[in-house]
Amino acid sequence: MDDSQSQDDESLLYWLKFNPTAVQRCQEQLRVPGPRRANRRRFPQPPAPKPGSIAAIINKIERCGPHLSQERATRWARQLFTPSEVEAWLNAGLRTDDLELAVDLRSLGVPPEAMDWVVRKETMLDRIRLRNYPARAIADMLRREHLIDKVPRS
Numbered sequence: 001m002d003d004s005q006s007q008d009d010e011s012l013l014y015w016l017k018f019n020p021t022a023v024q025r026c027q028e029q030l031r032v033p034g035p036r037r038a039n040r041r042r043f044p045q046p047p048a049p050k051p052g053s054i055a056a057i058i059n060k061i062e063r064c065g066p067h068l069s070q071e072r073a074t075r076w077a078r079q080l081f082t083p084s085e086v087e088a089w090l091n092a093g094l095r096t097d098d099l100e101l102a103v104d105l106r107s108l109g110v111p112p113e114a115m116d117w118v119v120r121k122e123t124m125l126d127r128i129r130l131r132n133y134p135a136r137a138i139a140d141m142l143r144r145e146h147l148i149d150k151v152p153r154s
Helices: 003-017 020-030 054-062 066-078 083-091 096-107 112-116 124-131 135-144
Strands: none
Touching (some): 083 096, 124 135
């Protein structure tokens, strides 16, 4: 490219820079789309769960959306947990994805409030979270300390 062509290009760019109507005409000729607004689809939110239901409790404690809380509530309901039991386990420190652990602890006779009990300077919840204690080890420890019954209630 020679010097005369580069000077012509520079003068054209200078002229376009300060002439908005010329820019508009160039865009129309080149069919360059201008700035567009994003067309976002708004999906309707499912209704909030009924107050007092398992889904409402999960929604309140874990602060997840209505759809996700309903899915999680269905899993807990399949294991025959009542709303008050779900609330007790979640307030004790378990999460909704700890359902299997809650089922095992309940079957072994461990109440939700036992998660806050301290045995040898460590809570049961800390033993579960930090040391990966299984439900059976928690129940055995609580029985040795005479904090729960020897035979789990059915």
